[in-house]
Amino acid sequence: MIVTTATPESISRAADLLHAGDIVAFPTETVYGLGGDARNAQAVAKIFAAKGRPSFNPLIVHGYNAEALMPDAVFDSRAEELATHFWPGPLSLVLPLHAASTIAPITCAGLPSVAVRVPSHPVARDLLKAFGGLIAAPSANRSEQLSPTTPQHVVESLGNTVPLILAGGRTTVGLESTIVDLTSERPRLLREGGIPRADIENVIGTLVLPDVHGTIVAPGMMKRHYAPSKPIRLTATHAEPHEGYLMFGAAAKPSGKIFLNLSESGDLTEAAANLFAHLHTLQAADITGIAVAPIPTNGLGAAINDRLQRGAVSQ
Numbered sequence: 304m305i306v307t308t309a310t311p312e313s314i315s316r317a318a319d320l321l322h323a324g325d326i327v328a329f330p331t332e333t334v335y336g337l338g339g340d341a342r343n344a345q346a347v348a349k350i351f352a353a354k355g356r357p358s359f360n361p362l363i364v365h366g367y368n369a370e371a372l373m374p375d376a377v378f379d380s381r382a383e384e385l386a387t388h389f390w391p392g393p394l395s396l397v398l399p400l401h402a403a404s405t406i407a408p409i410t411c412a413g414l415p416s417v418a419v420r421v422p423s424h425p426v427a428r429d430l431l432k433a434f435g436g437l438i439a440a441p442s443a444n445r446s447e448q449l450s451p452t453t454p455q456h457v458v459e460s461l462g463n464t465v466p467l468i469l470a471g472g473r474t475t476v477g478l479e480s481t482i483v484d485l486t487s488e489r490p491r492l493l494r495e496g497g498i499p500r501a502d503i504e505n506v507i508g509t510l511v512l513p514d515v516h517g518t519i520v521a522p523g524m525m526k527r528h529y530a531p532s533k534p535i536r537l538t539a540t541h542a543e544p545h546e547g548y549l550m551f552g553a554a555a556k557p558s559g560k561i562f563l564n565l566s567e568s569g570d571l572t573e574a575a576a577n578l579f580a581h582l583h584t585l586q587a588a589d590i591t592g593i594a595v596a597p598i599p600t601n602g603l604g605a606a607i608n609d610r611l612q613r614g615a616v617s618q
C-alpha cells in the first residue's frame with residue numbers, strides 16, 4: 304500500500320491502476336472514496352472484497368460531468384435541474400439505467416437503476432479527467448465502520464487491501480452525499496447528506512421518504528451503519544467520568560475523560576466537517592462509550608443526527 308500526496312504524477316499513476324482494473328482510494332468533498340472502473344466487474348468485485356461489504360449494496364458511479372453520465376443513466380427534466388443546481392457537489396441521483404449502458408451489473412447490484420454523482424473535489428475531478436471513464440466508489444472504509452475524512456482514516460480501516468491512496472487532506476463537507484431517487488414519479492430522499500433536504504425541495508418540490516417496510520433500497524438505510532467501535536449515548540447533557548463527550552455549541556459543558564466540540568459557535572456545516580474525525584478520535588481513546596450532546600435537526604443537522612442514530616444502534 305502506498306499513500307501519496309495527490310500530484311499530476313500520482314493522479315496519472317492512479318488512473319493507470321484504474322485502467323488496469325485495480326482500485327484506488329481518493330478524496331472527494333464528502334468522504335474518501337474507494338474507486339474502481341465502473342464498467343469492469345472484476346475491479347468492482349475488488350471494492351466489495353476490500354470493504355467486506357454485502358454484495359447487494361449498489362455503488363455510486365462518479366462522472367466528470369453530467370454529460371459523461373448520460374450514456375449510462377436516463378436524465379429527466381428533474382434530474383437535469385438538480386444537476387444544474389448542485390453539480391459538481393454532494394448530491395447523488397438514482398436514475399433509470401440506460402438500455403445501452405455498459406456499466407457492469409455488479410456496480411448496480413443488478414438493479415435497473417444507477418446512483419450517479421459529479422464530485423467537486425479537485426483531486427476527484429483530476430482523477431476522473433485523467434481516467435476518462437466512470438468511477439464506482441463507496442466510502443473507503445470497512446463496511447459499517449466510520450466513514451473516512453482523512454487519508455489516515457483510510458489506512459486504519461483498509462490498510463493493505465488498497466494499492467494506492469491519493470492523499471488530499473481533510474474532506475471539507477465531511478458527510479456523504481445526499482441521495483435522491485428519481486426512478487418514480489415522486490422523488491424520494493434515500494439518504495440525508497451534504498446538501499440539506501430543503502435546498503433540494505426548493506428546486507423540485509417535496510421529497511417523500513422511502514417505505515422502510517419494503518426491500519432495502521439504499522443500504523445507507525441499514526439500521527446499523529457508520530458505527531464507531533464504542534457504544535454511543537445520544538442527547539447526553541454530560542458525559543460520565545469514563546466516557547468521552549462529543550459536544551456541540553458554546554452551551555455544552557466539558558465533562559468525561561475526553562471531550563471534543565463539533566462546533567463551538569454552533570455552526571452545523573463546521574460540525575458536519577468534524578463529525579467523523581471526532582468520532583475516529585473518540586473511538587481510539589481509552590473510554591467505555593461516547594456521550595453525544597443534543598444537536599439541532601435543521602439543515603445539515605438532519606444528516607448529522609441520522610449518522611449518529613445509526614451509529615448508536617447496538618450490534
Ligand code: TXA
Pocket residue numbers: 331333334335336337360361362363393395397411414416417418420440441442443478479480482493494520521522523524
Ligand atoms: O458522498 C458519497 O456519496 C460517497 C463518496 C465516496 O462519493 N460515497 C458513498 O458511497 O457514500 P456508499 O457506497 O458508502 O453509499 C452509497 C449509497 C448506498 O446506501 C447505496 O445503497 C445507495 O447509495 N445506492 C447506490 N446505488 C443505488 C441504487 N441504484 N438504488 C438505490 N440506492 C443506491
Ligand code: MG
Pocket residue numbers: 441442450
Ligand atoms: Mg459508506
